Amino acid sequence: MIINKETLELHSNIFTKNFIRDFLKTESASGTLLIIFSIIAIILSNSELSSYYYMVKNSNITINIGNFSISETTHEWINDGLMSIFFFVIGLELKREMINGQLSSVSKVLLPGLAAIGGMAIPALIYYYINYAEPLAISGWAIPTATDIAFSLAVLSVLGNRIPVSLKIFLLSLAIIDDLGAVLVIALYYTEVISYIHLLYAFITFILLMILNYFNIRIISIYIFAGIFLWYFILHSGIHTTIAGVILASTIPFKIGKKNFSPLRYLESKIHPWSAFVILPLFAFFNSDINLDLVSISTLSNTVPLGIMLGLVLGKPIGISAITYMAVKFNLCNLPSSITIYDIIGVSFLCGIGFTMSLFIDTLAFEPVNDMVNFGQQYSKSGIFFGSIVSGIIGYIILKIRIRKDV
Numbered sequence: 001m002i003i004n005k006e007t008l009e010l011h012s013n014i015f016t017k018n019f020i021r022d023f024l025k026t027e028s029a030s031g032t033l034l035i036i037f038s039i040i041a042i043i044l045s046n047s048e049l050s051s052y053y054y055m056v057k058n059s060n061i062t063i064n065i066g067n068f069s070i071s072e073t074t075h076e077w078i079n080d081g082l083m084s085i086f087f088f089v090i091g092l093e094l095k096r097e098m099i100n101g102q103l104s105s106v107s108k109v110l111l112p113g114l115a116a117i118g119g120m121a122i123p124a125l126i127y128y129y130i131n132y133a134e135p136l137a138i139s140g141w142a143i144p145t146a147t148d149i150a151f152s153l154a155v156l157s158v159l160g161n162r163i164p165v166s167l168k169i170f171l172l173s174l175a176i177i178d179d180l181g182a183v184l185v186i187a188l189y190y191t192e193v194i195s196y197i198h199l200l201y202a203f204i205t206f207i208l209l210m211i212l213n214y215f216n217i218r219i220i221s222i223y224i225f226a227g228i229f230l231w232y233f234i235l236h237s238g239i240h241t242t243i244a245g246v247i248l249a250s251t252i253p254f255k256i257g258k259k260n261f262s263p264l265r266y267l268e269s270k271i272h273p274w275s276a277f278v279i280l281p282l283f284a285f286f287n288s289d290i291n292l293d294l295v296s297i298s299t300l301s302n303t304v305p306l307g308i309m310l311g312l313v314l315g316k317p318i319g320i321s322a323i324t325y326m327a328v329k330f331n332l333c334n335l336p337s338s339i340t341i342y343d344i345i346g347v348s349f350l351c352g353i354g355f356t357m358s359l360f361i362d363t364l365a366f367e368p369v370n371d372m373v374n375f376g377q378q379y380s381k382s383g384i385f386f387g388s389i390v391s392g393i394i395g396y397i398i399l400k401i402r403i404r405k406d407v
Helices: 005-045 050-058 074-100 106-131 149-158 165-188 196-214 220-235 242-251 263-287 303-329 341-350 355-365 371-406
Strands: 060-065 068-073
Touching: 005 050, 005 149, 005 263, 005 355, 050 074, 068 074, 074 165, 074 220, 074 242, 074 263, 074 355, 106 165, 106 303, 106 341, 149 165, 149 341, 149 355, 149 371, 165 242, 165 341, 165 355, 196 220, 196 242, 220 242, 220 263, 263 355, 303 341, 303 371, 341 371, 355 371
Parallel strands: none
Antiparallel strands: 060 068
């Protein structure tokens, strides 16, 4: 059988449409699972079983291979190890979309890109304005800038098939760019001490991976093997290991060969379900331990949770909707088909569901080094939970009204 360029493009288009459909279904189902695991974590951490919950969370797991040794707690293995795989999947998604998807041209990337920037900038400014007088609290400015793809798409799925597919793709594109922004923030802001020798080793590993990509080496195991070393070097460099996942993803070949095989698409289709149904639920389970005794109206009036909550509930929709409206008004870009500015407002509130991404940044912003920081992390979780819940409810109501008007 002779596979020509037209045949490859046809297979590529079919794969892309099917993949987006399957991706949306997987993320929606994952959002439901995240809710379940988060509720279980809250119940356990506030019950008589809390000692067992924290014993598992804080127990050490050590890997020894000759002179090679890594010892981390269960919580650290999930946040530093498994979440690197999650960001690896995010990197694969981003690369695929930039090469042959919704971010493959300036015209396609401009609107969700501008919306994502607005959706990160305004929440950060709101948080900073509320917390500028508290030096230790300032480090949490990036917490309300995040968007949880799984939760947001889960809410859209509840609304049924009458929600335009183009709106779901817009949300997906915006959230992926948002996640890229989170990676940059983690790399640039939440890195204190850098080991330049390990950073050099990581750079050399990256160069080797790029050489493999340049010569279109398609043996996936080689990339994974090199990726493990990349992760180890970055772990000891002082930069958070999530960066390793994105860097490794950028080196995976996308091009479809004569056997209609794309390493990037293969890895994405195989790992994405594990990321959605195992990694994220585990992350939610070990990071959703909010102390209900600390949750009250007076607690939420504290500047840390208040800044997070207002950033998610007000900052996200204002930033996304205002930037989108101005971009369309001044003819910088056009709204996707079947979408109105009213739909954008509804989706902008859904982007205020920060949850897993906000919790992840929270662990970096408020590390437990003293009483004030412990206070910040515990109280910040209440702001993340309430802000995400309120944003999701408002977004659901707005889009539900939109559906009824179309009937």
